[in-house]
Amino acid sequence: MTGSEQEQVLRGWFAGRLPDGLFAELLDVTVDREEITVVGRIPEPELGEDASEAEREAAVEGRVAEFRERTRDERIGVAREAERRFGRKVSWGVECGGRRAMYTTLAAPAMTRLRQPERRVLDTLIAGGVARSRSDALAWCVRLVGRNADDWLSDLRESLRHVDEVRAQGPDRA
Numbered sequence: 001m002t003g004s005e006q007e008q009v010l011r012g013w014f015a016g017r018l019p020d021g022l023f024a025e026l027l028d029v030t031v032d033r034e035e036i037t038v039v040g041r042i043p044e045p046e047l048g049e050d051a052s053e054a055e056r057e058a059a060v061e062g063r064v065a066e067f068r069e070r071t072r073d074e075r076i077g078v079a080r081e082a083e084r085r086f087g088r089k090v091s092w093g094v095e096c097g098g099r100r101a102m103y104t105t106l107a108a109p110a111m112t113r114l115r116q117p118e119r120r121v122l123d124t125l126i127a128g129g130v131a132r133s134r135s136d137a138l139a140w141c142v143r144l145v146g147r148n149a150d151d152w153l154s155d156l157r158e159s160l161r162h163v164d165e166v167r168a169q170g171p172d173r174a
Helices: 003-017 053-070 072-086 116-127 134-148 150-168
Strands: 025-031 035-041 089-096 099-103
Touching: 003 025, 003 072, 003 150, 035 099, 053 072, 053 089, 053 099, 072 089, 116 134, 134 150
Parallel strands: 035 089
Antiparallel strands: 025 035, 089 099
């Protein structure tokens, strides 16, 4: 099964398995080797037109917290079932009022070997107070590249999906 097919299967499974009304809309189901992330839209709190920006932000923050507590048991039940079925941890997130909030996301270790010039980059970030450790500095670098290379990474992921599809059509497919 290709990565694209796997995401489609997971999205379909979650769309069918999530309790009706849990989300106003299922936005994203993303998968990697360790984790499945499920993000849905929840309704914004209704405020008067005269509400300030600070009041709106506080209301969204409150709605996100209320949703998290109210749906905890339902989400845990679905996550346990998905973890048994798909062999990955499940993380949750919501989008409300243009703000995305993630719950219980997994932090997976990534080991690498770096030569001195790369280590010096990380050590400079530590010395500058940007990061507390080389691990934090490396995570900071990955987030920076992810933010600044979204288009390039999207094109690369699309190309990989195409490679998976072509590979699946080959003579050695299982």
